[in-house]
Amino acid sequence: MSPHRTSTPGRARPKIVADEVTAGFGDKTVLRAISMEIEENRVTAIIGPSGCGKSTFIRCINRMHEQSPIARIAGRVLLDGQDVYDRSVDPVLLRRRVGMVFQKPNPFPTMSIRDNVLAGLRLTGTLRRKAATEVVERSLGQAALWDEVKDRLDDPGGSLSGGQQQRLCIARALAVEPEVLLMDEPCSALDPIATARIEDLLHTLRDHYTIVIVTHNMQQATRVSDRTAFFLGGDLVELAATDDLFTRPRDPRTEDYITGKFG
Amino acid sequence: MTPRALIRLRARNGRGRAATPLRERLIEIGLLACGALSVLVTAGILLVLAFETFSFFGRVSLAEFFGDTRWTPLFADKHVGIWPLVAGTLLTSAIAIAVALPFGLLAAIYLSELASPRARRILKPTLELLAGVPTIVYGTFALVFVTPLLQRVVPDLAGFNALSPGIVMGFMIMPMISSLAEDALYAVPGSLREASYALGSSKLPTIFRVVLPSATSGIAAAVTLAISRAIGETMVVTIAAGQQPNLTLDPRVPIETMTAYIVSISKGDTPTGTLEYQTIFAVGSMLFLMTFAMNAISHRMARRLRHGAGQA
Amino acid sequence: MRAPGPAQRRRRRTGERLFFLLCLASVLVPLAMLATLIGDVVLDGAGRLSWEFLRGTPSRRASAAGIWPALIGSLTLIGLTALLAVPVGVAAAVYLEEYGRRSRMAGIIEVNIANLAGVPSIIYGLLGLEVFVRLFGMGSTVVAGACTLALLVLPVVIMASREALRTAPDALREGAVALGATRWQAIRQVVLPLALPGILTGAILAVARALGETAPLIVVGAVVFITFTPDLGSQYTALPIQIFNWVSMPQKAFLDNAAAAIVVLLVVLLLLSSTAIFLRNKYQARL
Numbered sequence: 001m002s003p004h005r006t007s008t009p010g011r012a013r014p015k016i017v018a019d020e021v022t023a024g025f026g027d028k029t030v031l032r033a034i035s036m037e038i039e040e041n042r043v044t045a046i047i048g049p050s051g052c053g054k055s056t057f058i059r060c061i062n063r064m065h066e067q068s069p070i071a072r073i074a075g076r077v078l079l080d081g082q083d084v085y086d087r088s089v090d091p092v093l094l095r096r097r098v099g100m101v102f103q104k105p106n107p108f109p110t111m112s113i114r115d116n117v118l119a120g121l122r123l124t125g126t127l128r129r130k131a132a133t134e135v136v137e138r139s140l141g142q143a144a145l146w147d148e149v150k151d152r153l154d155d156p157g158g159s160l161s162g163g164q165q166q167r168l169c170i171a172r173a174l175a176v177e178p179e180v181l182l183m184d185e186p187c188s189a190l191d192p193i194a195t196a197r198i199e200d201l202l203h204t205l206r207d208h209y210t211i212v213i214v215t216h217n218m219q220q221a222t223r224v225s226d227r228t229a230f231f232l233g234g235d236l237v238e239l240a241a242t243d244d245l246f247t248r249p250r251d252p253r254t255e256d257y258i259t260g261k262f263g
Numbered sequence: 264m265t266p267r268a269l270i271r272l273r274a275r276n277g278r279g280r281a282a283t284p285l286r287e288r289l290i291e292i293g294l295l296a297c298g299a300l301s302v303l304v305t306a307g308i309l310l311v312l313a314f315e316t317f318s319f320f321g322r323v324s325l326a327e328f329f330g331d332t333r334w335t336p337l338f339a340d341k342h343v344g345i346w347p348l349v350a351g352t353l354l355t356s357a358i359a360i361a362v363a364l365p366f367g368l369l370a371a372i373y374l375s376e377l378a379s380p381r382a383r384r385i386l387k388p389t390l391e392l393l394a395g396v397p398t399i400v401y402g403t404f405a406l407v408f409v410t411p412l413l414q415r416v417v418p419d420l421a422g423f424n425a426l427s428p429g430i431v432m433g434f435m436i437m438p439m440i441s442s443l444a445e446d447a448l449y450a451v452p453g454s455l456r457e458a459s460y461a462l463g464s465s466k467l468p469t470i471f472r473v474v475l476p477s478a479t480s481g482i483a484a485a486v487t488l489a490i491s492r493a494i495g496e497t498m499v500v501t502i503a504a505g506q507q508p509n510l511t512l513d514p515r516v517p518i519e520t521m522t523a524y525i526v527s528i529s530k531g532d533t534p535t536g537t538l539e540y541q542t543i544f545a546v547g548s549m550l551f552l553m554t555f556a557m558n559a560i561s562h563r564m565a566r567r568l569r570h571g572a573g574q575a
Numbered sequence: 576m577r578a579p580g581p582a583q584r585r586r587r588r589t590g591e592r593l594f595f596l597l598c599l600a601s602v603l604v605p606l607a608m609l610a611t612l613i614g615d616v617v618l619d620g621a622g623r624l625s626w627e628f629l630r631g632t633p634s635r636r637a638s639a640a641g642i643w644p645a646l647i648g649s650l651t652l653i654g655l656t657a658l659l660a661v662p663v664g665v666a667a668a669v670y671l672e673e674y675g676r677r678s679r680m681a682g683i684i685e686v687n688i689a690n691l692a693g694v695p696s697i698i699y700g701l702l703g704l705e706v707f708v709r710l711f712g713m714g715s716t717v718v719a720g721a722c723t724l725a726l727l728v729l730p731v732v733i734m735a736s737r738e739a740l741r742t743a744p745d746a747l748r749e750g751a752v753a754l755g756a757t758r759w760q761a762i763r764q765v766v767l768p769l770a771l772p773g774i775l776t777g778a779i780l781a782v783a784r785a786l787g788e789t790a791p792l793i794v795v796g797a798v799v800f801i802t803f804t805p806d807l808g809s810q811y812t813a814l815p816i817q818i819f820n821w822v823s824m825p826q827k828a829f830l831d832n833a834a835a836a837i838v839v840l841l842v843v844l845l846l847l848s849s850t851a852i853f854l855r856n857k858y859q860a861r862l
Contacts, residue, residue: 064753069677090284096755106746110768120754123764169750176754290759291674297666298675301687301733304726308698311705366601373598386602393609395844397787399815400837403822404612407619407830434605441602467591488693495695497790498815502822522697522790529700529794535709543794547701551694558693 015040015180015210016061021075023053023060025068030056032234033075043202043211045225045242047218049262052231054214058182061212062098063091079180096124098180099173104189105165107157107172114153116168120176135175143171144201163194170201174209181205183213187220199224218258222246230254312551315544322538328545334508334524336542343542345549347508351518352550355429355500356493358514362433363489367440368482374441375448376470394438402502405431410503423505423517432499436492440485447481448474484564491557495550497522521550613841620834628835632803633817637828642836645817647804648717648797649786649843652813655721656728656785661778663725664732671733672740673762692730699727700794708795715796717811723795724788728781735780739773740766772858779851783844789815814840 014037023031031053038044046054059065061077063084076083084094099120107116117136121127127135136153140146145167149160160168166186173181187195202211202224215221221228222242229239230251238245238254249255256262320328323343331344370390374383410427414420420427451474459469475482505517506527519527525543533539631641667684675681703723713719743766751761767774797816803809814836821833 062753064749067749067752092755092757094755095753100753102746102750102753104746106744106750108747108750108765110765119751119764120756123751123754123756123760125760172754287757287759291670294666294670294674295680297663298670298681298684300663301667301684301691301729304691304702304729305687307706308694308702311702312698315705366605369598369601370605373595373602377595377598386606389606390602393605395783395848396609396612397789397815397840397844399787399789399818399822400612400616400841403818403833403837404615406822407834408612408615434608437605465587465591467587467594491693495697497695497697498819501790502819522695525697525701526790526793529704529796544701547698551698554693554695555690558690562689 012039012042014038015080016212017076017078017081018057018061019076019078021057021060021073021077023056023065023071023073023075025072026070030234031060034236036229036236036239038210038212039227040210041206041208042226043206043213043224045221045228046212046214046231047216047221047228047257048231049257050216053234054231055184057231058100058184058212058214061180062095062100062182064095064100066091092124096120096126096176097178098182099176099178100182100184101166101169101173101186103185105162105169107160107165107168109156109158111157112154113149113157113160113168116157117171117175120172124176126176139171139175140168142174142205143167144197144204145171161194163190163197166190166194166198167201170198174205178209180210180212183211185214185216188216195220218246230257232257308551312544312548315541316548319538319541319545322541323545332510334519336539341538345546347510348519348521348524348546349549350510350512351425351500351504351508352494352520352522352553354425354512354514354518355432355496355504355520356490358426358429359432359436359493359496360486360490362430363437363440363493364486366433367437367485367489368444370437370441371444371448372470372475375445376466376474390438390441393435396435398435398496398498399502401431401435402428402499405499405503417515420515421505421517423503423507424515425504425518426514428499428503429514431503432493432496435496435499436489439492440489443485443488444478444482447478447485450481451477480564480567484561487557487561487564491554491561494557495522495554497526501526521546525550616834616837616841618834619831620836620838623831623835624838628832629839633820637826637832640821640829640832642814642817642839644804645812645814645836646839648811648816649814651717651807651811652721652724652792653782653785655717656724657778657782659721659725660728660732660781661774664729664777664781665736665774667729668733668736668740669762669767672737673758673766688730688733692734696727696788697790697794699723700791702726703791703795715798715810717807717809719795720792720797720811720813723791724785727788727791728784731781731784732777735777736770736774739770739777742773743769772855775858776851776855779847779854783847783851786844786847787815787840789813789819792816793819814843 016038018034018036018038021031021034022029034053034057046057048054056065060073061079061084065071065073073085076085078084079094079097083089084091108119111119114136115122117139118127118132121135137146137150140149145164148164149155149168157165157168166189170181170186187198190198199220202213205211206226213221213224225242227239228242228245230237230245230249230253232253238249238251240250245254246258249258327343328345331342332346333342333344334347335342374387378386405428409431410420410422410424413427413430417426455473455477456469459473464472500520501523504520504523506519506523507517508519508524509516511518524546528539528543628641629646630643631639632644633642634640667688671681671684675684700723703719703726707713707719707722708715711719713722747765747769748761751765752758756764792813793816796810797812798810818833818836818840821829821836824830
């Protein structure tokens with residue numbers, strides 16, 4: 001499929017550019033020559049049926065895909081014009097600029113709420129003691145969790161509800177001050193109310209971060225994203241402004257998917 | 264926000280301590296070295312045994328070692344036939360297994376098939392206590408309590424004999440059999456039991472005709488492991504079985520096991536380099552080979568259990 | 576096929592009951608033996624237990640003999656053994672679980688550890704004798720004994736630590752790596768704290784095992800008659816050695832001494848195991 005690089009005015013500059021990214025596990029190919037741009041300070045949603053490669057794609061952006069011993073990858077991923085797969089790039093440093101939130105909230109159980117937020121900085125040895133309190137308040141505030149936990153910062157991370165845990169994980173990711181936030185179906189394990197709170201969050205985060213959110217919920221994509229990409233069977237079928245994709249899809253497969261004919 | 268460097272610079276990147284890949288690599292090598300120590304230990308054992316045993320067989324021929332039926336390396340009239348020691352070891356081990364197998368197997372059946380969850384929760388860990396008592400305590404018990412007790416029942420039972428430590432060893436290793444056999448029984452799929460009940464069979468025939476046969480590999484693995492343990496046991500037999508190498512199958516007389524012999528020589532002042540010194544390594548090699556063979560067989564059986572889901 | 580009649584059903588039920596009792600007996604009889612053992616030891620030894628016994632030194636007169644050098648020797652021994660075996664064992668376990676999952680070296684190491692776990696303890700004594708006492712020139716000192724015992728309990732520590740590391744969910748490792756941590760940073764700050772209860776339990780199991788070992792120590796030269804408090808460079812003795820010596824003497828008074836020393840040994844073991852269980856529960860509760 002040809003890449004969709006429309007240049008309508010009012011578009012932000014590309015923060016991340018995928019260039020013919022092909023990836024898989026062992027013999028299985030999961031992504032086929034994906035080329036797309038992700039705009040800065042916008043929310044880009046990736047939708048598609050299960051197994052179409054959405055999660056693998058974002059894991060290729062922060063080089064988490066290669067954590068698996070049988071992972072294969074080809075192509076380039078440019079962050080601010082620099083290929084993150086270049087030999088000289090350290091994936092560890094990359095992941096401090098590109099953060100990730102997972103499907104199932106995974107706060108560190110042996111740490112308190114406060115320590116969880118600071119975990120990213122402590123783990124990488126970049127925490128400045130004096131700034132700690134300020135970092136905790138700022139990050140929890142950005143994740144819309146501060147008011148709920150400000151009096152119990154020493155409670156264990158696991159003592160929160162599911163939705164709160166996920167916001168804690170978001171706070172943890174934000175504390176490292178990344179530029180990009182990758183979210184892999186962050187609400188699929190949460191109830192509707194918790195989901196709504198996180199969706200509200202994304203509206204405020206967008207001003208400071210570039211967000212890529214994988215979701216199997218099309219309504220969610222329409223609610224939170226500026227642009228949406230539709231993946232099918234490892235191919236990028238269509239990438240457009242969200243409104244355009246859902247009201248005037250150009251590819252018949254996109255239309256079939258969003259009208260519920262499959263997936 | 265200004266873009267930050269992705270490339271690792273040699274110097275600090277201004278944002279605090281950066282762990283260099285070199286340090287990561289060094290840590291990985293250090294951890295690997297700790298793991299590789301176990302390989303060194305195995306090599307060490309093999310080398311040490313081989314070295315001294317080789318020297319030993321420079322002085323003593325294989326024919327003598329395996330042909331003679333007397334073991335008197337310290338006497339003026341030296342005989343270095345290994346059989347009395349092997350016989351002593353095998354005799355005590357056989358008695359131990361004769362005790363441990365029935366008790367262990369029946370206990371495993373009880374815990375796996377018959378016990379209520381509450382009984383199981385209490386009795387299973389309590390049984391493990393048996394394995395936690397030091398062997399020196401068992402040895403003392405065998406000599407001081409069990410032997411006099413048995414002397415009342417068994418005619419002509421000597422103060423040092425094979426029967427008493429054999430029985431005590433049996434109880435000592437019984438938890439090993441019961442625990443491993445229980446795992447084997449547990450691994451038998453519930454569907455097999457259900458099929459048996461559905462055919463109208465009751466509990467007992469199901470256990471004996473369906474469950475046990477399916478678990479034979481696992482049970483065999485447990486038994487061979489227990490045999491290995493019994494062969495390698497030292498203190499119980501050293502204290503209660505005696506220090507008289509005796510080629511006999513009579514459990515009522517004193518004997519000496521391979522392990523007890525090594526202890527008796529080590530206790531004294533045997534200068535290194537002498538034949539007496541080397542005998543402990545020759546006997547040790549024999550001991551090592553026997554236990555290794557048993558462990559290997561047990562491992563084979565356990566693998567069959569895992570791959571065949573317990574099919575014999 | 577005729578349905579079983581009432582007489583047959585009764586017979587079957589009686590058969591089942593008898594078998595049930597037989598199996599239950601197979602569990603209870605060994606436990607009864609253990610109870611008898613402990614009872615007998617306590618009966619024989621309780622009379623000899625006193626402060627003088629604990630602080631005294633061995634003597635030709637049974638009534639004057641004490642276990643102080645043996646007690647100090649044992650405690651020093653297990654302390655050194657733990658110091659040697661636990662860090663190395665945990666490091667090896669970390670390598671096997673976190674770094675070496677697919678490497679051939681890891682497979683070789685695993686097979687080795689499984690084999691070593693089945694080697695009789697006296698063989699470790701022979702190894703220690705040749706390598707530590709003679710080759711390294713340590714002589715028959717506590718250090719040589721501790722090195723020997725450390726090798727003996729190493730497989731125990733490694734296996735327990737591996738189990739502990741496995742309880743840490745992969746999602747947490749992924750979370751740490753996604754934040755930009757290196758592998759070691761993730762292990763040290765996220766995985767190891769989670770695995771701590773299991774590792775501690777393994778360490779205490781190893782120490783308890785080392786405390787009760789006799790055969791390897793005899794082979795590496797722990798002697799029996801020490802009237803001074805041993806230090807790291809001198810000859811030494813240990814509780815099990817002292818017990819062994821007293822049991823080998825015909826006079827009943829020495830047998831009573833042995834029983835008393837056994838009581839001390841069992842009490843120390845009990846304290847160790849209880850600490851292990853307490854620590855493990857305490858750490859598990861905070862998760």
